[in-house]
Amino acid sequence: MTDRHLTVADLAEPPPDEPRPDERTPPNDHRAEQAVLGSMLFDPRGAVEITGVIDGHHFYYPRHETIYEALRKRVHSLKPIERYLLANDLRDAGTLARCGGTVYLEELYQLGIAVPTDAALHFADEVRRTAARRRLVEAGTRIMALGYTPSDTPPAELHHTALDTLERDLILQPVPGVDEEVGDRFLDFTTLYTTPPQPIPWLIAPILAEGRITLLYAPGKAGKSLVAMEAACALATGGLALTQRTPHHPVHVLYVDQEQTPEDWRDRTQAMGYTVQDAAELTEHLHVSNLQAWAPLDTVAGGAQLLAEVRRTGARVVIIDTVSKVVAGEENSNDTHQALYRHTLAPLKREGLAVLLLDHTGKDLEKGARGGSAKTDNIDIAYQLTPRSHDKLTLAPTHVRFRDDATSRTITLVRSTIPRLTHVEDTWSDSTSPAAEFRPTRFMEKISRLVEATPGLSKSEVLDLVTGRAEYKRKALATLIAEGYIEDVRGQHNKATLGELKPYREASDPMASDRPDGDQDGTP
Template sequence: MTDPDLPPHSIDAEQATLGAMLISEYAALQICEILTAGDFYRPAHQLIFTAVNRVRTDLGGPDPVATAEILRADGDLERCGGAPYLHTLVATVAAPMSGPYHAHRVRGYAATRRLITAGHHIAQRGYEAAMGDDPIATVAGLTDTAIRDLEAVRDFELDDNTPTPTIEEFLAVHDEEYDWIVPHLLERGDRLILTGGEGTGKSTLFRQLALTIAAGCHPFGASPITPRRVLIIDCENSERHLRRRLRDLTDQAARIGYPIPASGLWIECRPEGMDLARDRDVSWLMQRIARIRPDVVTIGPLYRLVPRAINSDDEAAPILAALNLIRARGACVLLEAHAGHATTGQGGSRDLRPRGSSALMGWPEFGYGLRKTEPRLGADGAHHRRVELEPWRGDRDEREWPQVLEAGGRWPWMEPQSLAVNPYTARGAR
């Protein structure tokens, strides 16, 4: 604010806030938790804020060109300075991650303006009452009105029209049906972290989950399920390495009658890793989510999603916030992570919880780790590798994840009781 004769405001802060929203979905999500349109001092900025959010709802992320088109269609583009002004807003942004900081400044100025206005109204009513016949008789009413004015400053644009439901009203809504991605295994929006030591087969299991869900086959059996759109984001392996692994699984799926639909499985290889604490990488990720609209996203391993150790909740917060953006788009998020090195119990078994901040343990609905166990001698005379799927946190819902997995069946990992099923009679090879 530079002019003392004007109400408190900062055009620079408003421009920086809107510029961050125009280029970063991550920043926009945080800013919308801080501000409403009415917090902006300049009316044009209120219109731009509303248009940006309409674009985010329609396209899944910000887009300056689409924002200009919406403003033009509403007849507001010229009032907002035209398309060049949107480019000016973007140019003011030194770092999109600073957008929430500027949003707090905008909110602070807005609250101050409302407080000043409320104070003027309170003072005006006081003077008017003092000039009446009996000012003492109006004290209670003036006080109540003043309190309501101040509460209105606090609650500005707070949506308080929806009443808190009673137990009867709450249970009158029947929406308990599961929105299954894999019946009794994964529901839309679930978050899962799978851990394990080196060589336990967790990456193989991750690829198996992705491919079978895309193909329309239960991950641990041969029963058909509805094929889903799956996005694999591999931040460890090269394209060549991943292609070898997926080709074998894809060929096997076709052999047993589950060819993958052309648009069922999408692949992104980022062997250089990512940094989900950086706005640029979060924007890259959300652009793919908006374009592909996956039902399931497998991503990891965790240590490749940020180029530093995640030892505190503050360090974990931006990574988990970015992953929650995926979930907010209606997808299951399956995260691969390495287990900790510590040992537990008298036997000294490895701690299967993910390395790092305790926030990682509280984030998912389901947390499982693969633990090697003694191989089993099969009917073919070979020793079959076995792992236990061990929970390292309490499940938030009842699901039918297997307790033991064994190699040697139609898929790399199967439940032992499923190994006796002939893979070619389960659905019929094509």
């Protein structure tokens, strides 16, 4: 085979027995249809782009439409495109013989070798344009039949019928990746003004809500993926995570992960306490696309591919980790993020999904997420995640599009590993923390003796000087303050320090036995 690219003249003529039995063959381009299918078989990556340009109904020849739909199904299911696998799909559907068998698939593949992706996209446009001409002929044929048929219908009604035919066949034709009708979603101001305001449909307040897009950005290795994975697992199993206080029903989560390996998922979810007994529920509700070759989400094809997976899995939450790895355009270009919103995020938002985007900060942390300003222009909530210590991090809201008291505060999360890896909101009296399950009397006495011997220490200084599990120390200090053993004292420059009101001793505490077996440091 020569090095030159395939031209239309090089392609096979259509078989004489395949055209549809019309008196005059409608417009069609057998050569272009072959070029499109051959290119999809030879170049799976280009196949993703082609599915964003044409649909099966654009093909004139029935076997080409059948082959294309089988290919498109593989593309949208993230399955490999191989000739023998496609043949198996067609054989299982009972359509392989009528599509020309494996011989014709091999012929298409050989043709596709000489069709680069840019040429295939040109052929795809030609297939779509030919289909438009064909619809024009079909509409004209129906209008001609309307004119030739004797009728008592008034002329004005005939004209309306003809116009309706044109509108249905020419104007309202579906475009790949575009909704066919939008009129039923125009804003109804009567309903808007008469319906009482509804609460924000939080899934994890105030981080993730239905119909909202959240951006979580942080420096590398700060733990944003770990936080997102914990949230995803909890949502999929109906558990608690981060700031949640009440259980909920499991929801389907689609996690587009371009960072973690399968081994990372195993190790991290096991650290979170999930076992083989949870595997079935996780598999059913948590759909992790792990390092798969998605079409860029700032393209029509990528947006259509993701939306198809959302609908196939029934996902109500989409997590993208990370944004910079799923776009083809320049990361610092506003055009890239406008295209990402237009092709992917807006359709997901329109479907009422909760979307969580993970991204990196730039070199200057004060300037927020890396990239153009359009990155935050198109989202509803942006949180900057900042590690404060080995076991504490904060989520600070830097951009909020809607009013809600919950989004106005900085959230402090405490990372705990006892009895499992969790991130729990630090409220100094958190009832969901593992430390809240018992009375940490040993730590209470340690802290009381320290403050008694060294008055004027701050809370952070006390927690640093006392050794042991961080969550137990915080619980102990909060309990001592709440029960009047220690008080907050405002000193010079309004500095908060701790003062002893009365000593605490574990031996005198009637509830001292209400603690787990073994040492409170977590050692059996």
